[in-house]
Amino acid sequence: MGSRTASVRCVPAAPCWVSLMARDLDAAQAFYGQLLGWEFEPGPDRFGPYVHAVVEGEAVAGLGVSGSGWVMPVAWTGYFGTESADTAADAVRERGGTLAVGPLSFDAGRVAFAADPAGAVFGLWEGPPGPARRLALPGSPVWIELRTPDPFAAALFYGEVFRWDDRDPAHFEVRYEHERVVLRVEGRSVAALRAEKATGPVGTPPHWEVSFSVADADAAAKLAERLGGGLLGPVFDTPYGRVARLTDPEGGRFAVISPPA
Incomplete structure (x- = not known):
């Protein structure tokens, strides 16, 4: 979730990132770019093609395509920051939730996909901590x-x-x-x-x-x-x-x- 020029900030215990898994990444960029005024930069591609949506030099969201073996619907996922993805993943399981993927390590930390006891999907992200995003940014x-x-x-x-x-x-x-x-x-x-x-x-x-x-x-x-x-x-x-x-x-x-x- 870190990019080459735009920073992404992990805020522990709070929602700090959103990501879309699309089938057609070019079509998704065309739609959201026009609708929300986004520009795009390459992001980490370990799990498949992935780009960052950028507003005024700040990364506000990610768009990707599921890698091989990942079967996921087209959906936006919100990620909550955590000091330890492994500890949070254990807590998910202990409290009746489901861990779907991970935690997995990549260039900006560790991530996991989980679902709460009612089935709502969310992400866990352990990464370099930082201040909350500037909420006044259009398209964020x-x-x-x-x-x-x-x-x-x-x-x-x-x-x-x-x-x-x-x-x-x-x-x-x-x-x-x-x-x-x-x-x-x-x-x-x-x-x-x-x-x-x-x-x-x-x-x-x-x-x-x-x-x-x-x-x-x-x-x-x-x-x-x-x-x-x-x-x-x-x-x-x-x-x-x-x-x-x-x-x-x-x-x-x-x-x-x-x-x-």
């Missing part, structure tokens, strides 16, 4: 939200895996607000766990949904459709901004969010 991932039947059980699971209660409350806080369990890092809300509403897409399993910053969610939704993506229901307002839930041309789910009025 500013919010990830777990949609799951029991957000309180999920909060206990993730809290134990990443030791949320042991963190310095001056920099790291878990609170309940707006019908969500919300994770705040350095005074900013960065992630939430919430109950999936009955109005959501039928048959959608528990999952982490990644939201990217845009100036205008309505305009971004229209552009996504023109580029071959799809809109998962009307654009709507939340306490954290105006949100459009979308799919890319290969079916990968994500969202865009613009600042509240």
Whole structure:
């Protein structure tokens, strides 16, 4: 996850990276590059072709193609930083989750793919620690939200895996607000766990949904459709901004969010 010119920062216990596994990397770059204003740089290719999406010289996301032997759906995965991928992986298993891949070593640390007890997939990343990403960057991932039947059980699971209660409350806080369990890092809300509403897409399993910053969610939704993506229901307002839930041309789910009025 480190690139040749753009740094990637591991923030322990917090979401600090997102990555898309696509079938057609060129098509994914064309779609997201136009939609979110991304440029691209080569990334580590140990597990298959992989590029970094870059905004103003900062890496904000990764796009890759599954390597041989990896069978993964087209989906965005959010990674949580950890001081030890091996310790966190053990905690996942001990608390009823599933370790799918890893931990594996590569040029920027150790990574693993896991699923929580309800089946939501997430990543673990042990890497060089650094400050949180500049959330004001357009096109950067500013919010990830777990949609799951029991957000309180999920909060206990993730809290134990990443030791949320042991963190310095001056920099790291878990609170309940707006019908969500919300994770705040350095005074900013960065992630939430919430109950999936009955109005959501039928048959959608528990999952982490990644939201990217845009100036205008309505305009971004229209552009996504023109580029071959799809809109998962009307654009709507939340306490954290105006949100459009979308799919890319290969079916990968994500969202865009613009600042509240």
